[in-house]
Amino acid sequence: MVTRPPPAATDARKRMVRTGSRSATAARPRSAIRQAVDLQAALRERIASQEIAPGSKLREQALAAEYKVPRAQVRETLIALEQRGLIERVPNRGAVVVRLDLTQVFETYDLREVLEGLCARLATQNTTPASWQDMVKLFDGPMAQYVRAHDYESFIAGYGRLRRRMIEAAANPVLTSMLDSIYEKTQAIIRRIIILPGRAEHGLAEHRAVIAAMRRGDAAAAERLRRANMRSAKAWLRRYQSFVL
Amino acid sequence: MVTRPPPAATDARKRMVRTGSRSATAARPRSAIRQAVDLQAALRERIASQEIAPGSKLREQALAAEYKVPRAQVRETLIALEQRGLIERVPNRGAVVVRLDLTQVFETYDLREVLEGLCARLATQNTTPASWQDMVKLFDGPMAQYVRAHDYESFIAGYGRLRRRMIEAAANPVLTSMLDSIYEKTQAIIRRIIILPGRAEHGLAEHRAVIAAMRRGDAAAAERLRRANMRSAKAWLRRYQSFVL
DNA sequence: GTAAACAGGATTGTTGACATTTTTGTTGAC
DNA sequence: GTCAACAAAAATGTCAACAATCCTGTTTAC
Numbered sequence: 001m002v003t004r005p006p007p008a009a010t011d012a013r014k015r016m017v018r019t020g021s022r023s024a025t026a027a028r029p030r031s032a033i034r035q036a037v038d039l040q041a042a043l044r045e046r047i048a049s050q051e052i053a054p055g056s057k058l059r060e061q062a063l064a065a066e067y068k069v070p071r072a073q074v075r076e077t078l079i080a081l082e083q084r085g086l087i088e089r090v091p092n093r094g095a096v097v098v099r100l101d102l103t104q105v106f107e108t109y110d111l112r113e114v115l116e117g118l119c120a121r122l123a124t125q126n127t128t129p130a131s132w133q134d135m136v137k138l139f140d141g142p143m144a145q146y147v148r149a150h151d152y153e154s155f156i157a158g159y160g161r162l163r164r165r166m167i168e169a170a171a172n173p174v175l176t177s178m179l180d181s182i183y184e185k186t187q188a189i190i191r192r193i194i195i196l197p198g199r200a201e202h203g204l205a206e207h208r209a210v211i212a213a214m215r216r217g218d219a220a221a222a223e224r225l226r227r228a229n230m231r232s233a234k235a236w237l238r239r240y241q242s243f244v245l
Numbered sequence: 246m247v248t249r250p251p252p253a254a255t256d257a258r259k260r261m262v263r264t265g266s267r268s269a270t271a272a273r274p275r276s277a278i279r280q281a282v283d284l285q286a287a288l289r290e291r292i293a294s295q296e297i298a299p300g301s302k303l304r305e306q307a308l309a310a311e312y313k314v315p316r317a318q319v320r321e322t323l324i325a326l327e328q329r330g331l332i333e334r335v336p337n338r339g340a341v342v343v344r345l346d347l348t349q350v351f352e353t354y355d356l357r358e359v360l361e362g363l364c365a366r367l368a369t370q371n372t373t374p375a376s377w378q379d380m381v382k383l384f385d386g387p388m389a390q391y392v393r394a395h396d397y398e399s400f401i402a403g404y405g406r407l408r409r410r411m412i413e414a415a416a417n418p419v420l421t422s423m424l425d426s427i428y429e430k431t432q433a434i435i436r437r438i439i440i441l442p443g444r445a446e447h448g449l450a451e452h453r454a455v456i457a458a459m460r461r462g463d464a465a466a467a468e469r470l471r472r473a474n475m476r477s478a479k480a481w482l483r484r485y486q487s488f489v490l
Numbered sequence: 491g492t493a494a495a496c497a498g499g500a501t502t503g504t505t506g507a508c509a510t511t512t513t514t515g516t517t518g519a520c
Numbered sequence: 521g522t523c524a525a526c527a528a529a530a531a532t533g534t535c536a537a538c539a540a541t542c543c544t545g546t547t548t549a550c
Contacts, residue, residue: 083328114359
């Protein structure tokens with residue numbers, strides 16, 4: 001039924017694993033699995049951006065036709081997305097993009113608080129303080145401009161850069177996966193929070209404090225400040241909840 | 246391709262969702278999906294307990310024959326387990342139970358620290374202080390006995406009771422899912438840490454401190470103490486790493 | 491006029507056969 | 521005796537047809 005494990009040293013020459021980011025060089029396998037990975041990434045992107053709205057039904061045949069993949073692959077992708085918590089599948093009724101109610105959004109923010117905090121701490125520990133200098137400049141200059149000009153699109157883009165840099169620096173694959181999964185579900189709400197009265201200004205100040213902590217290599221402070229940032233975002237959401245949801 | 250979402254009020258009469266815990270009454274659908282859920286639970290259990298050792302290959306046909314389910318269902322289960330991080334699937338080579346190296350174990354402990362800490366905080370906030378009285382008694386009496394008697398099996402069982410109670414009280418589904426996923430991967434290592442010299446005694450004292458904080462309704466202290474507990478477990482692991490792995 | 495009953499259509503679930511890839515065991519040359 | 525090449529077996533990946541279920545619009549009874 002199951003085979004005993006091999007001598008345990010074999011992992012060294014590990015093959016490209018499915019979930020791993022495929023290297024640009026390994027373009028060989030035309031295998032449909034590659035397409036399945038792409039399909040999953042595409043759907044995650046479209047769901048996160050709300051191009052596919054919460055509550056929408058995902059039809060297997062339609063997706064198969066659109067992406068020109070067999071229905072079985074669509075099925076596998078939907079199973080994966082269900083495990084990620086992005087969709088719900090009900091027997092014989094198909095898959096639906098999850099719709100978060102207010103309670104679930106707050107629950108998610110509790111998780112984001114501790115996970116983003118850990119991410120800030122690890123990022124600080126794994127890098128040199130000097131490597132954050134470009135972020136100091138970005139948030140002192142352009143980002144402050146964006147806030148003053150109410151250019152929220154650019155502000156969000158800059159925030160995304162900081163966030164991705166921190167995740168990359170944290171270098172913890174499981175953490176990365178969890179943060180991505182959460183982010184995909186709440187990206188739409190995050191965008192709506194940023195435009196709340198005074199939120200962008202306040203958020204900018206908090207981000208600068210986090211960056212300053214990383215810039216001086218203070219991992220504990222970076223974690224604490226990042227957590228405070230998440231809590232304050234949650235407070236803004238609570239105050240304006242009737243406008244956001 | 247995707248349908249627009251319905252008027253959004255329809256969620257009230259939500260059907261039994263696949264991943265949700267099935268109620269005992271709803272025994273109607275003999276549907277194979279029920280079996281698939283059971284199969285996933287069974288495999289998770291067997292992998293966590295290391296009845297199926299890390300590095301083992303999981304063969305679709307063999308599992309299908311053993312559990313008397315079609316191969317397609319085994320396939321779906323394996324996809325779900327891959328998403329959970331319990332197995333790795335390599336194209337054309339099948340599924341293998343993940344083998345954690347030392348680095349990954351430490352990474353996992355960083356995650357456990359913040360997630361179990363959050364769990365302790367939420368559990369404290371969601372319950373009355375008095376509801377933890379039975380845990381106070383359990384850890385003052387029997388658990389102390391188990392440590393003195395080196396009855397590690399009972400000690401682990403008691404720890405599991407506390408842990409499950411806290412997760413249940415936290416009442417955050419996504420947190421629950423993340424903690425379960427981590428626990429399944431590291432259960433074997435947790436068991437090996439507890440028997441390290443002095444670990445059970447030290448752990449017992451830390452658990453009692455966490456429980457005392459919950460018993461007096463101090464959520465912040467509960468989180469801080471639970472995090473300290475995880476860090477100390479990690480320190481023990483670091484000190485004795487050559488014996489554990 | 492309302493509501494239950496009933497088809498028709500559409501969608502998901504299931505099954506088995508087939509193609510492709512990897513693995514294993516054997517043979518042969520050096 | 522070791523290693524390389526080759527062939528057979530086994531496992532995974534792929535696909536299309538069939539079955540079961542659910543939704544929708546219409547009809548019919550009261």
